[in-house]
Amino acid sequence: MARFVGALKRIAPWAVQNADVAIALLLAVVVGVLGIMPDEIFGDNGATVQTQLVSAATLVILALVATALLRDRARQAPMEAITSDVLGRLPTRLDRLEQIESLVDRTRKALDALQLVRVLGSSQEIAQAHAEAREDTTRWSFKGGTGTYLRAVTLPACVAAARRDKRHLTVRIEVIDPADVEVCETYAHYRRSLSDLPDGTGERWTTDRVRKESYATILAAFWHRQRYGLLDIGVGLSSTMTTFRWDLSSSRLIMTVEDPNRAMTALAGTFYYENCDTELRLSFEQARRVPLDKYRSVQLGDEPTIEEVQDLFERIGVPLPKTYNGRDVVDIARKALRAVDPYGEPLRETAVP
Known part of the structure; x- marks a missing residue:
């Protein structure tokens, strides 16, 4: 029991952060179980009921997967924009870095010249x-x-x-x-x-x-x-x-x-x-x-x-x-x-x- 609680505590933060993925995973497990269960468990129309449950659960899973994909794309869009902006400004920053290095070199030479006598x-x-x-x-x-x-x-x-x-x-x-x-x-x-x-x-x-x-x-x-x-x-x-x-x-x-x-x-x-x-x-x-x-x-x-x-x-x-x-x-x-x-x-x- 203690191991189960410990595992649950470790999984819980991930499940909260990725709720849609966790639900989709859980439904996938349920659909898998329903698919292998005997038809008699669901009554006289067991085959029909089983098929409807699997179909409904499958649609829910697809919806959750689609939601997760849309969320990931929404997260990636700002990052792509930021990356593109950074790469666009990189040549300018490299030019500034060369200017700074040149300034440091001129400053060092000027300081050497100011040191008249050693x-x-x-x-x-x-x-x-x-x-x-x-x-x-x-x-x-x-x-x-x-x-x-x-x-x-x-x-x-x-x-x-x-x-x-x-x-x-x-x-x-x-x-x-x-x-x-x-x-x-x-x-x-x-x-x-x-x-x-x-x-x-x-x-x-x-x-x-x-x-x-x-x-x-x-x-x-x-x-x-x-x-x-x-x-x-x-x-x-x-x-x-x-x-x-x-x-x-x-x-x-x-x-x-x-x-x-x-x-x-x-x-x-x-x-x-x-x-x-x-x-x-x-x-x-x-x-x-x-x-x-x-x-x-x-x-x-x-x-x-x-x-x-x-x-x-x-x-x-x-x-x-x-x-x-x-x-x-x-x-x-x-x-x-x-x-x-x-x-x-x-x-x-x-x-x-």
């Missing part, structure tokens, strides 16, 4: 930024002290990549004028005031070192120019020092300071990048220009000799101090072509083409 907080980040800046660049502008990192890493790597791809490379370098003893002393004093210990190259900063580093940058520019015909390189000598170092490529600007774990970078196309580009151009134009067009006047060997180095500096109007002996000249050549990365990377030797 601070780099480790030597690894700075090294990575330099590597990304060198990648496929066709130009490089540098302004700083003496260009030690430029000689050790940037210039050899950029020239090697340009030679590999057989493409043009424009380089502009601005360093301290080695003939201006006063600015060299100022720069050496500034570097010693930050730390009197040897830097990543293993040397302490002195006035003599500042001069030799700048001479080495000039020599390196001539040496690379003689060996790669598609290199357009210029060197400017400044009578003022700066506490910043600017490195600007086709893709980004990197501004470093004496702290090896702090730097700033800005992508090409941003307000800060464009203004720094203008600043470096104007500063280079005001610097004393080294006549690099005379690079053919003295042919430098793969390992420049003392005579070649001395002759080069005489011909370009930047003579070495008379106090310099052969050892000083060799030191300048070593700094030019075998510069040590001041940020701790292994010693780099310039590959002979």
Whole structure:
């Protein structure tokens, strides 16, 4: 009995919701039972009575079935209308979705542009930024002290990549004028005031070192120019020092300071990048220009000799101090072509083409 009641409770909600179908089903069962019952049960005219009952019940069942079909169609009609309306508006909504995606993309680019400068907080980040800046660049502008990192890493790597791809490379370098003893002393004093210990190259900063580093940058520019015909390189000598170092490529600007774990970078196309580009151009134009067009006047060997180095500096109007002996000249050549990365990377030797 309990099972019957439980089954009835489960069936009752469905029967209420589908009353016409439930009645039709019940009548179908009754007609089926009447059809198989003996005629004698219905009296003398049992066959006639049985036939009439079955016919009447059948008509009722058909009516209920028809009612159910009409009800289902009435329910489907609004759904079909809704579906048709939704499908009709689908292309418009897809167009709006594409517009939203485009708006989001433009907004992201605008936010990237508004982020003028990003601070780099480790030597690894700075090294990575330099590597990304060198990648496929066709130009490089540098302004700083003496260009030690430029000689050790940037210039050899950029020239090697340009030679590999057989493409043009424009380089502009601005360093301290080695003939201006006063600015060299100022720069050496500034570097010693930050730390009197040897830097990543293993040397302490002195006035003599500042001069030799700048001479080495000039020599390196001539040496690379003689060996790669598609290199357009210029060197400017400044009578003022700066506490910043600017490195600007086709893709980004990197501004470093004496702290090896702090730097700033800005992508090409941003307000800060464009203004720094203008600043470096104007500063280079005001610097004393080294006549690099005379690079053919003295042919430098793969390992420049003392005579070649001395002759080069005489011909370009930047003579070495008379106090310099052969050892000083060799030191300048070593700094030019075998510069040590001041940020701790292994010693780099310039590959002979």
